[in-house]
Amino acid sequence: MPKAYVFTRYGGPETEELTEIERPVPGPGEILVAVRAAGVNPVDWKLRTGFRRPGDTGEPRFPQVLGSEAAGVVVAAGPDVTGFAAGDEVFGNTAAGAFAEYALLSAPVTAHKPAGLSFAAAATLPVAAATAYDGVRQLDLPAGATLLITGAGGGVGVAAVQIARALGLRVVGVASEAKQELVVSLGAEHVASGPGWAERVPGPVDGVYDLVGGEVLAEAAALLADRSKLITAGASPADAAALGGARVARARTAEVLDEVARLVVKGELDPLVTTVLPLERAGEALRTVEAGHARGKVVIEVAA
Template sequence: MPRAVQFNRFGPTDELEVVSVDAPRPGDGEVRVRVLAAGLNPVDWKIVADQAVARHYGFTGFPSGNGNDLAGVVDEIGPGVAGFRTGDRVFGGGRFLAQADFTVARADTLHSTPDGLTDEQAGTLDIAGRTAMAEVRHLAPSADDTILVSAAAGGVGVLAAQLARRAGARVIGTASVANHDYLRRRGIEPVGYGEGMPDRIRELAPEGVTAVLDHHGRETIDLGLALGVPPERINSIADKRYADEVGVMSVGGAEAEAGDLDELAALIAAGDIDLPIDAIYPVERVREAYAHLTAGHLRGKVVLTFE
């Protein structure tokens, strides 16, 4: 029988289990996707851990599925669907539905997976890709900018940093030492975490930092303000509440535009943007996958696969 990741109470990700379920059937305007890869996001474990977070994202009761990002192939087409055929490679998102052998999605929310983009990469794009595209567009970087990107090797940061570089900006990225060489190869100037980080950034950019993209939290926001960056040139997706308190921006995936994911997918497929996959786990090892995610210091994304 088809499998799905589910949880039956709120708590640590040890509550997640793989269970047998009936395969869903598509309705009007829907397609069924045979899921091949499902990317993990921090919000996924926060939903498991916190009832308030889960309800914010539409939780309706137990047992609950998990995950959002997915990629696979069209398996069945419902009435009224045009533009897709069975066997087409697609990617997209479905809150509480992604981590399963089969999921049903509205056809107009799915994207064609271009040649050159793996299912593992495509299966991580829905949240991180929309977020990175939206925050960089809002910042509108140029060759006149020196931008500080926190968590620059992480799932969103690695995309945002490269998009800012592609726009001509100089990019300084905070990251663990293990990811410094990787960032340098992408044209990003790395700086290590820990004591003395603000001084290291000032040494790298004595002329100053002009903008901040924060994927870490209030420490980065405070640092940006201390460096003299105007609040309207600081954007945080990591601590929106604090961002509101101090008057900096918090533009994220909700502000993405319709063509963003197709544009980003094409850039990755062409090799213009790199999307690293830190680790791949079969769905049966879902708890290990989340432990890997929550340990932090990732290079790119963590992915579940379904075979």
């Protein structure tokens, strides 16, 4: 039976294990892929602790395979799925976990992988890069405008800086001192996070893309003359609305995946894959992200 990295109950790392499971069978709206790479994201360990995504219903069934995004080769498609055939190279959001030799992808959020895009790079795009793209497009700032991004050194932030720069925006990135070099290398002006950070922002800003929430979100909102240009992926819709802003509206479409892949192939978006580990070391990959020590994207590679 194929291998998968799972968690067996809600809790900490002690609930995780590499095990064997039945090969998934694609249902309506699903595609079965032989996984070649899977991206690792903070949401993965948060789900293990019991976090429920908005709209999640029903009782959890264990074991649950970890991982939210993957790239691989189509093995089979569900009965109502069109546009995908066995042998196609694809990437997308999982209908069930990604840290496995075989995974189910959700067909509406699966795209064909361009030849110029590696499996490792493709596997990092459906969560962080797509969220970044949706937010920058939602703000709809004109070229030359200034966008402030809080949490600019994280996975979504790094992608958002590059996407905004590709659209001709001036970007001010708020991140730790340790990530100054990274933020500047992406084309943003760095502002050190921490007490008094808002006072260090150079000049007025036209939009805010918040990835932190809490007091940082409130301080960022105070920098805007037009609060309709405040969006967040780091706070709840209620918290955003209380400040006159909004939560990032996720498109969750294959078209967005096509667009971020195009940006990578054009050289305008670097997924910054810095760590690649085999499935047998999935726990180590997850610990790197959970500890907040990751610089760039962490990817789990699955042997063909």
